Amino acid sequence: MMIPARGFELSEFEARMTRAQSEMTARSLDAVVITAPPNCRYFAGFATQFWESPTRPWFLILPRQGEPIAVIPTIGEPGLAKTWVKDIRTWPAPQPEDDGVSLMAQVLADCPRSYGRIGWEMGRESVIRMPIADFDRIRSACPGIEFADASPLIWRLRMVKSPAEIAKIEQACRIGSEAYAALPGQLSAGMNEHEVARTFRAELTGQGADAIPFMAVTAGAGGYDQIIVGPNDRNLASGDVLFIDLGATFDGYFCD
Structure with missing residues (x-):
């Protein structure tokens, strides 16, 4: 089994940028501002644990013409400099009185204008x-x-995945499938749902999962009444129906 290489070739990011710029022209946008971590990772190839904290905003500007521009807290510059993004502008965050606001306004004002419109992540499943x-x-x-x-x-x-993206999704699904297959032999009556979750997390990590941001565990005699809350302290009993729903990741791509 070949495990996909992490990250993407430069040509992949260049192709994403070219497609984005073509779409901007079609939609009369001079630039698009990216702030959501998954989209920053998609366009810049940058991921950081700092996204777990809402204290500092991070901005990636995709101009309709030219190269991407990152406007980020100073602490992120060494990491982002390892990506394909070369134009990196920083401010000493956190700075509540001006947390990148004036710097962002200047960068947007300097973007070449044909339409007088800047795109932001305002729609469904966006933030x-x-x-x-x-x-x-x-x-x-x-x-x-x-x-x-x-x-x-x-x-x-x-929505259109490249072969390299598909390979990562397949790997994430393989990790989940193999962990599910191994789990029955590790469980027994008397374990509580928290122990089940810890056991499954360990198995997923051992199979190669980078993170398990979603895992719902619930069980009951003859079934269960919900699938989005749990685990809790209830002990498994013989005859219970055990439900586990998870989303594990490999290199930023999910299984479900």
């Missing part, structure tokens, strides 16, 4: 990962620029 008050301050500092929803553009790009 602008910054305080709304700061978002409004950036918008106020950019007179003459319309902030529009770029989510359809991002969805259109991300």
